[in-house]
Each structure stands twice: as structure tokens, then as C-alpha cells.
Amino acid sequence: MKARREPLQPAHLTLDAQGVPCSTLYGDVYHSRSGAFDQARHVFLRGNDLPQRWQGRDTFTVCETGFGLGNNFLALWQAWRECGARPQRLHVLSFEAHPFTAADLARALAGHEGEMAGLAQALVDAWPPLIAGLHRLEFEGGRVTLTLAFGRIEYLARQTEARVDAFFLDGFSPRVNPQMWSRELFGQLVRMANEGATAATWCSAGQVRRDLAAAGFLVTRVPGFGGKRQMSRAVLRPGLGRPAPRPQREPVIVVGGGLAGTGVAHSLALRGHAVAVFDPMFRSGPGGSHEGHRSAAMTPALSRDDNPMSRLSRAGILLAHQRWKGLHDAYVRCGSLLRVPESESGLWRAALRELAQPAEWARWCEAHETEAQVGHALRHAGVWLGAGSRVRPAALIAILLAHEGITVHPRAVASIRAGGTGWQVLGDDAAVLGEAPRIVLATATHTPALLAALFPDAHYPRLSAMQRMGGQVAFFRAGDLPCTHAIVAGAGYWLPEDGGIHTGGSTYVFDTAVSEPTESGFDSVAHKVAGLLEIDAARLRAARAQPSGWAGWRVAFSDHLPMIGAVDARESVWLACGYGSRGLSWMTLAGEIIAARLNGEPQVVERELLKSVRAR
Secondary structure: OHHHHOOOOOEOOEEOOOOOEEEOOOOEEOOOOOOHHHHHHHHHHHHHOOOHHHOOOOEEEEEEOOOOOOHHHHHHHHHHHHOOOOOOEEEEEEEEOOOEOHHHHHHHOOOOOHHHHHHHHHHHHHOOOOOOEEEEEEEHHHOEEEEEEEOOHHHHHHHOOOOEEEEEEOOOOOOOOHHHHOHHHHHHHHHHEEEEEEEEEOOOOHHHHHHHHHHOEEEEEEEOOOOOOEEEEEEEOOOOOEOOOOOOOOOEEEEOOOHHHHHHHHHHHHOOOOEEEEOHHHHHOOOHHHOOOOOEEEOOOOOOOOOHHHHHHHHHHHHHHHHHOOOOOOEEEOOEEEEOOHHHHHHHHHHHHHHOOOOOOOEEEOHHHHHHHHOOOOOOOEEEEOOOEEEOHHHHHHHHHOOOOEEEEOOOOOEEEEEOOEEEEEOOOOOEEEEEOEEEEOOHHHHHHHHHHHOOOOOOHHHHOOEEEEEEEEEEEOOOOOOOOOEEEEOEEEOOOEOOEEEEEOOOEEOOOOOOOOHHHHHHHHHHHHHHHOOOHHHHHHOEEEEEEEEEEEEEOOOOOOEEEEOOOOOOEEEEEOOOOOHHHHHHHHHHHHHHHHOOOOOOOOHHHHHHHOOO
16 A cells, blocks of 8 residues: 555656766666667567567557656657558557656657657657556557556556566666566566567566566577677567457447447547447437536546545546547636635645645645636635646537447437347337447446346346436526636536636435426525635526526446446446546546457556446
């Protein structure tokens, strides 16, 4: 547990007497003085027989044990670009205990020229906030991915899930950085290895070679680079490893066209799956499930102990930002101010110091700063969350479902049965609406009944405790109300104006048969927003817009976590449900978790987080 909770200690760009980047923490250089790219090509690419080994492959995965300045990744990316028989998708999983800030990384890579300069700039532009855990970056339209594992490798190697074809062993020297060369670490690499996986390193130390052999590699020494007489190459022993994934890009049916179903459908379509989405709400258009829902808030979940909900929310929001940042008609990152009760301000200040997350993600905001941050002066402080975003849900859903690999069907799925190519979905009249080898249930409250009919003898304790809630948001005319340019959140939320209308939220209504805007619901929202903005609720009631609000449904579990995972041994039936009020935060995350599993890609979150949301 301690390894996970330790804040990151970033590296600082330092040059030695020869101008080579070096680590003051370990007293070692980041690459050979004979050249970073020449070393990458000789030691790691040729050492793993690349690009020859990936030719004709659909997908290829590399695992690197020390990201450093990213030179190995950039050299690999360039080699992929230049290879005519390259794999369709190249995945890189890279560990780094002490990542550089984006500013230091930019300075270190500033000397590159030509094509490499463009690749380096793309890496800097995509660089994530320095927070421990996994961070997925996408390049080349998603055909090249980089999964960065920030934190101590002895912890994260046990938490990563991948199917690896080649290993770049590139930690600092075993003398100063022994945890990067331990037998335990090599054992975790074998756990992730595909059959015939190879490894290469500049290191030729006898103990390292013996430990690699003990873990399951056949090790040889070959001529080294840059004054080093020898380096090590290795190949996994026959009989070890898993078969390399061979994605079939099989068709998939998604039941449910709301946020959950849309996120899954979009991630699968980006991989080349033909996806059919069924939802009767499509009769009102692709965004029919959120028709009339003008704006919604996507604010990171924040906890003082960085619990699983916070970590999943963070991963989901960062993934969503990569996918949506160009969708200006649907998505605007504006920041959120999380209001904190004055009685808890000391606890939150202490928690932020202990978490030591970068200010770009979360920082304390004093009361005198609120006018500059939000556009409206408040008497009390809070936590500023730079990733807070305003989203137009209906527009977002319509944009994502417009992908050429997705077809939408305005039909309700009444039942599912085995048959044909795998699973058939049937309408109310028992007519077959579609069939596919795999199916994803993302239809909220209808999921338990559909699943029970498929697997009558199975028991899903979390699913049986599903809670359904109605709720509404309220709309207010802009003008004489505080004209904020950021989200204000706490016991409710307030959004910047959109088309002359502010949205405030929200209510939670249990044990109701219908969910629709009501007078009492509007008053409840007005009361919550008045507390957030520190104004009289009468001002909000006087600014009531027409229509005055929108109502919908939420489905959640008691632990406030979503359910994402397969329910059968063949992984042909998946669930994506229970998002509660965080559908925007988790929709892309769920899609990536499912798509990564089906296509043999590195997972986007740690194994313990996958366990926390699994279906069984």
C-alpha cells in the first residue's frame, strides 16, 4: 500500500560535463554519450530484432522498464512509421519512477530536428500530469499508444496488465538502481510475456543475466554500443508465455445508447470493430437519451485518501480529454471549484499537501482567488480542479456515434439468446434484431433482467443491489446572475452559461416510477445553487428559464463504483453500467477497458482497479 501512496518525486533536467542528461538521484546518465537514438537503435531495436519481428503482425507490444526522456519510444515510433510492413497498432508500456515535468521534457528534447522534432513535440503536447498510476497517451489516430506507469516499478509491475512481445530493459545501473534489475521484476515481465518474447539491454552484468535466466529467459551476450564491449539479449524459453493476440475485429452489439453504451461503442469502433447499438431513444435522434439536457458538469471525484473512485475518475477524465479536446461543439475544459465546508478546510489542505498532486490537477484556492478563478467572488475557499469541463451530452453522444464503424438502431432489446454467430438480440415481437459474437449490456436498469435470462444460475451480488434514481437539473437565464466562467461544485453544481442559459444541479429521487422536471425539484436545485454561489435563492427563482429543466435517470451501486467487465468465461458478454452521476467521467474509461481486453492491448488502469469494478 505504501508504494502506491507515495507522491511522485519528479526528475529535474541536469546535464553532466559532456552535456548529457543525468540523474542527480542515481548518479547515472540517461543514455550513452555516443548518442541517445543510436543507442536506442543498436541496443533496443536491433537487440529485439525490430522491425523484422513485427512485420505482418496486426498488433505488437513493447514494454520498457525506464522511460527517462522518451528517446527509446521516439526511435521505436519513427521505426514504425518507416516500416512498410508495420503492425496496424503499436503499443508501448513504459515504467518511470521519476518522470520529468512537461517543461523539462520539452527542454531536453528541443534539439531534435526533422521528423523526430515533430514526434518529440507530439509527446510533450500529450504529456500527462505527474500523478502516480497509469496514463494512456494516443498518437497516429490511436494506432500508436504509450501507457506510462508513473511510480515505483516494484509495485506497478504487479499492477499492470499487458501481453508483451519485446522488452527494453533500460533502468539506471544495477549498482545504484537494483529494483529495476531484480529477479522479482523479471518474473513479472515473464507473467506479461507472449510466446517468443525477446528482451535486450545495454547491461551485461553477470547477476542480471543469471536472474533473467532464472525467470525464464535464454540469455546471450553480443557486442555492445558506445564503448561497452558487450550487451545482453534474451528470448523467452519455449513453453513459456501466452500466444500472441490475434484480434479478429469481431462485430459487437451494444445494448443501450446513452453515455455508457456510446463510450463502449466508440472505443470498439476505433479498433475496427463493426458496432451495432440498440436503443429506442434513438427515435429522437442519436442523442435522444439526453435530448433537452443542455449542459452537464464533468468534475474529477476528489477524496482525501485518493480512493478507487478518485483514481478511476481521474483516469476516465484524462482519457476523455484526449478523445474530446477537439470537439468544441460538445466539450469545453473550463475548470471546477470544489466548495469545501469551512470546518473541513484544514483537513483538505493537509490532504492536498500529502497527495502532492500537481497544481494543474488539484490545488487549494483561497477565497480571495475565487473571483479570478471562477468569475464570482466567494467568501469561502475550496479546491481548484483544472480538468473540470462543461459538456453538452446530446451533442457529444451524436458526434461519437457518427463514427463510420457504428450503426444505431431505434429498437428496444427485449431478450437475448444464443445462436447464429454467438448472440442474438430480439425485439418485443421476438424478431431477431441483430447478432454478433460479443455483446455489451449498457442499458442501466434493464441489465439485471437481460443477464438473468442469459445465465439463470449465475449470481451477481453487486448487480442485485443496483439502485435506480430519478433526478433533474434546472435552467436559469443569464444576465443578473453571477456570470461565472468555471464550474462551481459541492452540494450541487453550477455551470457557466451556454447560449444564455446557466445549468444548475441536481436532485436525487428514489422510489419513483417517472423522472420529470417538477416545481419542487426546481426549488431544490435553486436552494443548492444559492448556497454554492452565496446568493439569495430568490434571484435564481426570478431567473427561471423556459423550459425550466431536464430530468433523467441514474443507476448506481452502494460503493459508488461502476461495473465494467465480462460475465462469462469466453468473455462474450460484458457489462458497462452503474455510472451514477459520473457517466461522463467513466464512459471513455469503460470503453477502453473493454476494447483493450478484447484486442490484447495494455490495460489503461491498474489491476486492483479492474478488480474493484469487475462484474463478478
